[in-house]
Amino acid sequence: MNPIQRVAIAGGTHGNELTGIYLINKFEQFPHLTKRANFKTQTLLGNPKAVSAGRRYIDKDLNRCFGKQNLKDMTLSCYEEIRAKIIQKILEHNGQSPVDVLLDLHSTTSNMGVTIILGSLHPFNLRLAAYISSMNPLIKLYSSAQAGREDVSLKSLGKFGFTIEVGPVAPGTLNAEMFQKTEEIVQGILDYLEKWNQGKISDDKMPLTLYQYVGVIDYPRNEQGKILAMIHPQLQCRDYTALHPGEPIFLTFDGEAIAYTQNTTLYPVFINEAAYYEKGIAMYLTEKQELIV
Numbered sequence: 231m232n233p234i235q236r237v238a239i240a241g242g243t244h245g246n247e248l249t250g251i252y253l254i255n256k257f258e259q260f261p262h263l264t265k266r267a268n269f270k271t272q273t274l275l276g277n278p279k280a281v282s283a284g285r286r287y288i289d290k291d292l293n294r295c296f297g298k299q300n301l302k303d304m305t306l307s308c309y310e311e312i313r314a315k316i317i318q319k320i321l322e323h324n325g326q327s328p329v330d331v332l333l334d335l336h337s338t339t340s341n342m343g344v345t346i347i348l349g350s351l352h353p354f355n356l357r358l359a360a361y362i363s364s365m366n367p368l369i370k371l372y373s374s375a376q377a378g379r380e381d382v383s384l385k386s387l388g389k390f391g392f393t394i395e396v397g398p399v400a401p402g403t404l405n406a407e408m409f410q411k412t413e414e415i416v417q418g419i420l421d422y423l424e425k426w427n428q429g430k431i432s433d434d435k436m437p438l439t440l441y442q443y444v445g446v447i448d449y450p451r452n453e454q455g456k457i458l459a460m461i462h463p464q465l466q467c468r469d470y471t472a473l474h475p476g477e478p479i480f481l482t483f484d485g486e487a488i489a490y491t492q493n494t495t496l497y498p499v500f501i502n503e504a505a506y507y508e509k510g511i512a513m514y515l516t517e518k519q520e521l522i523v
């Protein structure tokens with residue numbers, strides 16, 4: 231594999247997630263923080279108009295606009311569709327190669343702690359994730375990659391793409407602890423890449439706990455799409471905790487519990503994420519995998 235030559239760090243892909251926005255501002259004010267000996271780092275604000283407006287997006291979710299077809303389709307004219315093509319241009323080198331590593335900084339209202347989302351299960355991604363989590367075992371690793379499911383998020387523009395999600399953080403707010411943890415993880419990844427280029431990362435196998443996406447659960451809804459229940463109090467904030475068949479996941483407004491009916495134990499994440507009500511997602515379901523990479 232060729233050395234890592236270019237790294238991009240993005241924040242503000244969602245305009246109301248202040249952690250990434252203020253971290254990008256800091257990195258742009260103090261460029262030495264992201265400077266490393268053997269690759270170039272660039273920073274960018276994903277959705278400047280939404281950042282100014284203090285909103286997640288203007289017309290549609292930018293982080294769903296990076297599908298290959300969408301990027302080629304010049305008839306798509308809403309702000310985020312156009313912005314996605316501009317970002318692609320910004321990240322291309324001489325109009326041809328993708329950036330080697332892309333880090334996209336997000337926050338969530340869910341109790342996700344500090345999570346690295348892997349765009350693919352390429353050995354390079356898995357080794358990096360295992361190394362970073364060995365430095366800090368509290369970091370959770372989530373893979374959204376699944377055969378036949380295209381990654382349409384910003385991280386897909388990198389040869390190796392990672393989203394960093396921290397939470398719970400309310401939209402439009404800063405949480406100093408989460409800000410520092412995000413900065414720490416970015417620094418850890420940049421240091422790793424520098425060492426990797428220098429051949430200083432050992433080949434020893436490492437253990438890795440990976441939460442692999444398997445599906446989503448929506449809220450119970452009526453024909454008009456109105457939700458009929460809330461996340462059950464016993465499930466609230468229980469991201470990455472085993473959910474067993476028969477356990478309650480929703481509570482109706484009349485106080486009736488609705489149980490999880492699948493017959494396998496899975497691990498929900500993004501439970502009660504505010505921005506996912508409109509997407510028809512009450513939580514993602516993941517399978518917990520213990521790997522050696």
Ligand SMILES: [Zn+2]
Nearest residue numbers: 244247336337
């Ligand atoms: Zn986000």
